[in-house]
Structures are given as structure tokens and as C-alpha cells.
Amino acid sequence: MRGSLDPEDWQDFRALGHQVLDKMVDWLAAIEERPLHNPVPEDVALRFSLPLPDHGEAAEQVWAAVERDFLPYPHGNIHPRFWGWVVGSGTPIGMLAELVAGGMNSNSGFGNQAAIHAERQVLRWLRQALALPSGGGGLLTSGCTVANLSGLAVARNARAGWNVREQGVGRGQPELTVYGSAETHSSVLRVCELLGLGRGAFRSVPTTADHKIDVQALVGRIDADRIAGARPVAIVGNAGTVNVGALDDLAALAEIARERDLWLHVDGAFGALAAMSPTPPSELSALGLADSVAFDLHKWLHVPYDVGCVLFRDSDVQSETFSMSGDYLSYLASGLATGPTNFMEAGLQMSRGFRALKVWVTLRHYGRLRLGESIGQNIAQAAHLAELVLAETELELMAPVPLNIVNLRFAPAKWSADDPRLNELNRRLLIRLHDAGDAAPSHTNLGGRFVIRVSITNHRTTFGDLSALVQSLLKHGRSLVEELR
Numbered sequence: 001m002r003g004s005l006d007p008e009d010w011q012d013f014r015a016l017g018h019q020v021l022d023k024m025v026d027w028l029a030a031i032e033e034r035p036l037h038n039p040v041p042e043d044v045a046l047r048f049s050l051p052l053p054d055h056g057e058a059a060e061q062v063w064a065a066v067e068r069d070f071l072p073y074p075h076g077n078i079h080p081r082f083w084g085w086v087v088g089s090g091t092p093i094g095m096l097a098e099l100v101a102g103g104m105n106s107n108s109g110f111g112n113q114a115a116i117h118a119e120r121q122v123l124r125w126l127r128q129a130l131a132l133p134s135g136g137g138g139l140l141t142s143g144c145t146v147a148n149l150s151g152l153a154v155a156r157n158a159r160a161g162w163n164v165r166e167q168g169v170g171r172g173q174p175e176l177t178v179y180g181s182a183e184t185h186s187s188v189l190r191v192c193e194l195l196g197l198g199r200g201a202f203r204s205v206p207t208t209a210d211h212k213i214d215v216q217a218l219v220g221r222i223d224a225d226r227i228a229g230a231r232p233v234a235i236v237g238n239a240g241t242v243n244v245g246a247l248d249d250l251a252a253l254a255e256i257a258r259e260r261d262l263w264l265h266v267d268g269a270f271g272a273l274a275a276m277s278p279t280p281p282s283e284l285s286a287l288g289l290a291d292s293v294a295f296d297l298h299k300w301l302h303v304p305y306d307v308g309c310v311l312f313r314d315s316d317v318q319s320e321t322f323s324m325s326g327d328y329l330s331y332l333a334s335g336l337a338t339g340p341t342n343f344m345e346a347g348l349q350m351s352r353g354f355r356a357l358k359v360w361v362t363l364r365h366y367g368r369l370r371l372g373e374s375i376g377q378n379i380a381q382a383a384h385l386a387e388l389v390l391a392e393t394e395l396e397l398m399a400p401v402p403l404n405i406v407n408l409r410f411a412p413a414k415w416s417a418d419d420p421r422l423n424e425l426n427r428r429l430l431i432r433l434h435d436a437g438d439a440a441p442s443h444t445n446l447g448g449r450f451v452i453r454v455s456i457t458n459h460r461t462t463f464g465d466l467s468a469l470v471q472s473l474l475k476h477g478r479s480l481v482e483e484l485r
């Protein structure tokens with residue numbers, strides 16, 4: 001048995017480290033020179049089925065394999081013309097933070113260690129960034145799904161009316177119900193499943209023409225459920241729906257929640273960050289009325305994957321849901337078993353990575369204003385793209401553009417809007433855009449229509465990239481129409 005797992009020769013390791021860093025800097029600096037996306041070829045994919053090695057290889061060899069088999073095949077989301085789903089672009093400085101966090105290898109649960117202080121500070125900064133009232137609780141999570149889970153777990157426990165931690169749910173107690181618009185993200189449904197409420201407990205409320213929750217329908221549904229013996233516990237407000245970027249009337253939701261003693265949780269995965277833009281959407285001025293707000297930092301703040309956040313208006317509610325017992329966990333008067341905040345008892349995870357560092361470095365390096373400008377620019381770009389689409393007779397704008405998402409399709413002037421061929425045409429058009437490497441929007445379904453969805457959370461996108469997208473849509477759209485004849 002040899003000694004520790006540290007390098008035998010630190011000078012060799014240093015040389016490799018410099019080489020890796022140089023490679024990554026070159027790689028990032030040349031994003032635009034590479035294709036947007038390279039699918040993993042078969043021979044490379046085959047190497048991923050090689051068995052577990054018994055004996056190690058030199059670090060240089062392992063790194064050479066990473067360079068050969070990993071770096072050429074990303075999904076494309078760091079490219080300026082990637083507008084699929086809702087994906088952040090990352091930053092070079094964020095990469096460096098990951099290097100340092102990996103080196104420090106902090107288990108960021110508790111302790112009087114820098115990681116805990118940094119997370120506390122980052123949570124305060126994020127409150128400020130979103131113009132939320134000071135005080136209250138929160139924590140960094142793996143993403144908005146777990147932020148939604150955390151918010152709604154607390155909501156369920158706080159509003160059930162019995163001790164859910166002790167007694168669970170579904171044992172003869174009233175049904176616990178959760179309300180959100182039909183445009184609510186599917187992660188919220190999965191959260192309802194995981195919380196033992198079942199998907200059926202999520203009451204999908206219709207939206208108005210602008211894709212916002214229909215407030216009258218919401219009130220009707222809550223009151224009807226109550227009369228029927230259910231116990232409504234939470235309303236999920238959307239700040240930026242995934243399909244079109246719609247923002248619910250959060251002030252109205254807060255009032256309904258207050259009058260009926262429900263919890264208001266806001267899923268603001270990307271949209272909440274629009275509060276940082278120079279001209280924030282008016283709906284977000286009511287964000288501070290929510291009991292919990294969930295959002296991502298790896299989407300519109302471009303912190304490297306993965307990191308999200310949940311903030312609570314009240315600080316005690318978190319530990320009421322997440323506190324743990326365990327003699328081995330209790331705090332002592334001083335020494336290492338103490339510290340300013342115990343994040344292990346503030347959320348689901350016990351051992352936790354040093355996610356705060358990459359957030360801290362990002363916020364500190366760019367500052368609130370620069371990050372807000374970048375978000376504001378994406379919103380302006382979406383509005384610009386919508387105008388370009390409206391100006392082309394062969395392109396059709398498929399939904400309003402309240403934020404950073406543009407839904408469109410190619411529709412030849414001679415085809416009627418209900419022509420069944422339109423869905424197939426646009427499906428093929430999207431694949432052709434992807435395969436040609438011209439651009440990477442994604443797709444969705446709006447009222448039975450297949451639409452190309454351009455979701456701009458990308459600090460590298462220029463206005464020129466969007467003009468190029470329009471040209472590609474026209475070029476490929478026209479040739480597909482020819483082929484379909």
C-alpha cells in the first residue's frame with residue numbers, strides 16, 4: 001500500500017495543472033469557432049462502455065482522454081446561438097471558482113468556516129438583488145427543482161394543520177391541495193408527488209390569453225375544494241413560465257393567499273432574476289410578499305451548473321421542516337462543532353458542496369448592475385426578435401413575448417393556420433437548424449401547435465445572431481416546403 005492519494009511529484013502535477021488551465025482558457029476563448037453542437041460519434045460512445053480499471057493511469061493520460069472524448073462534445077449551451085429550454089451560458093470566472101471549490105473540498109453544512117459565511121452573504125446579496133425584504137431564511141440548492149421542493153415541503157408542513165413530520169399525509173386526514181396555473185413547470189408536479197400529496201393534489205388553474213393564471217378561476221377552485229373537505233395549503237405563483245415567460249399577478253396571488261391563510265410559493269426559476277434588469281417587470285414588485293421564492297443561479301445568472309436558491313420570508317420555518325436529531329450532530333460551545341448557520345438543518349442535503357463560492361465570485365466580479373444589464377439585454381433581444389418575426393410574412397409569432405422567450409413558426413402564406421402539415425414542417429425545421437449547427441432553439445406545444453421556442457438566457461448572444469436566426473429559418477423553411485411538395 002502506497003501513501004496518500006496526493007501526487008507523487010507536485011511539480012509534475014503543477015505542470016499538468018497549468019496545461020489544463022491553458023487548454024480550458026483557449027477552449028472558452030474559441031467558442032464561436034467551433035460548431036454549436038457535435039453529437040458523440042459511435043467510436044467515442046463505445047469508449048464510454050469500457051470497464052472499471054483495476055489500476056490507474058498517469059494523470060497526463062487521463063487528461064488526454066478528457067480532452068479527446070469530452071471537450072469536443074458539449075450540448076452547445078455555451079454557444080452564442082443556443083436558445084433551447086432555459087439554460088445558462090456559464091462564465092470563465094465561474095470555472096475558476098469551481099477549481100478553487102474543488103481544491104478546498106469544503107463540506108458546507110456547518111462550522112465556523114468561510115464557506116458558511118459566504119453562503120450567508122450570498123443569500124443576503126440575492127435578497128438585495130431581487131429587492132426582497134431583508135431577514136428571513138434560505139439556502140443554496142442543486143437547482144430550482146430542489147428549491148421548489150424545499151419551499152413546498154415547508155408550505156405543506158406549515159399549513160397542513162397537523163404534525164406532518166410525525167404523522168405523514170394520506171392517513172385519513174383531509175386532502176392537501178396546491179394551486180398553480182396550467183403553465184406551471186412540471187417540476188412542481190413532481191414535487192407534489194415526492195411530498196406524498198400526489199399529482200392529483202396539484203390543481204391546474206386555467207390561464208388567461210396572456211398565459212397568466214386566471215385569478216377568478218383560482219379563487220373559485222380554492223373555495224370549492226374547501227367546501228368539498230380538502231385543505232388548500234399553497235399557491236404556486238409563476239414568475240416566468242417555461243413556455244412563454246409569463247408572470248402571474250403576484251400581488252393578487254399574495255392577497256388571495258393571505259385572505260385564505262395559504263402559503264405563497266413563487267417559482268421564479270429564471271424570471272425572478274428579471275428583477276435585476278434595469279426595467280424590471282412590474283409583477284416582480286410583489287415578489288417580496290411571497291412566503292418562499294425559488295430561482296436558479298445556473299440559468300440567467302450564468303453561474304456554472306449546478307446551483308439554485310430558495311429564500312423564505314420567515315427564518316424559523318425552515319428548521320421546523322428540516323431540523324434533524326442525532327447526538328453526533330449537536331453543536332458544542334466552541335471548537336469545530338459550532339458555527340453561524342447550520343445549513344444541514346435548513347434543507348434536504350446533509351453533506352453539501354461549496355456552491356456559494358461560484359455564486360460569490362460571480363456576483364462580486366460582475367456586480368449587480370452588469371448582471372442586470374445582461375438580463376435586460378436578453379429581454380430587449382427577445383422583443384427585437386419578435387419584431388423581426390412580425391416583419392416576415394412567412395414567420396408567425398405564436399405567443400406574446402412578456403420576457404425573454406419568443407415562440408414562432410414557419411408558415412407559408414398559402415397554407416391556412418390550421419394546416420396539419422405545419423406541425424411536421426416546423427418539427428423538421430427545428431431539427432434542420434440543429435443539424436446544420438445554425439442555431440439551437442427548442443420547441444413546445446401551444447394549443448396543439450408545434451412551435452419553435454427561442455429562450456434567450458445567453459450573455460453571448462448578439463442582436464446579429466438573431467438576424468442570422470431569422471435568415472436560417474427562412475432559408476431552411478423554404479427548402480423544406482419545396483421538399484414536402
Ligand SMILES: *Cc1c(COP(=O)(O)O)cnc(C)c1O
Nearest residue numbers: 086143144145185187242269296
Ligand atoms: C428550469 C426550471 C425549473 C427547474 O429548475 P432546475 O434548476 O432545472 O431544477 C423550474 N421551474 C422553471 C420555470 C424552470 O424554468
